[in-house]
Amino acid sequence: MDTYTYSIGNNLYLNLTNRCSNRCTFCVREGKETYEGYALWLRGGEPTAETVIAQIGDASRFGEVVFCGFGEPTYRLDDMLKICTHVHKTGGKTRLNTNGQGSLIHGYDIVPLLAGNLDGINISLNAPTEEAYNAVCRPQRGGAFRAMLDFAAACRKEGLNAWFSVVDCIGAEAVEACRNLANEVGLPLRVRPMIE
Secondary structure (H helix, E strand, O other), X not given: OOOOEEEEOOEEXXXXXXXXXXXXXXXXXXXXXXXXXXXXXXXXOOOOHHHHHHHHOOHHHOOOEEEOOOOOHHHHHXXXXXXXXXXXXXXXXXXEEEOOOHHHHHOOXXXXXXXXXXXXXXXXXXXXXXXXXXXXXOOOOOOHHHHHHHHHHHHHHHOOOEEEEEEHHHOHHHHHHHHHHHHHHOOOEEEEOOOO
């Protein structure tokens, strides 16, 4: 049975799609079908917003409802926004974990649609230069690094609670270069441990 929602700690995570515009070398889904005991490859297709909303129920039970599964959540932008409305109506908080390529994926600036819908946006930076980003994240679309930075800058301009994140496996020098880049864009950087 496909897993559309799964709990880790006090948070509920939503697995809306397996589509992703990157093929990151460190991705937890590389060579795996499960994470934390949950089968996250969707064999029966992507869930409807209504199916996910029914599984969430009262969102106030969770610390956060996080759009983060085995794919890039912004592929499901319309359904994601419907789910955000439900989460907020039931007293919950929302967070998006994203590669920052949503505007590139859709062909227009999606950031204004996110305002008022997301309480936090975690943008995976992963590398300080386009060359390093392309090597580590292996994007499927040209201009992905610049699109990610533009998305981040648009989030800052819109006043959204957004930040960059990197995994510690890229090394201390690259982390420091990412911190400098994040400062240039005007967003904080969070360093997280590699997920095995």
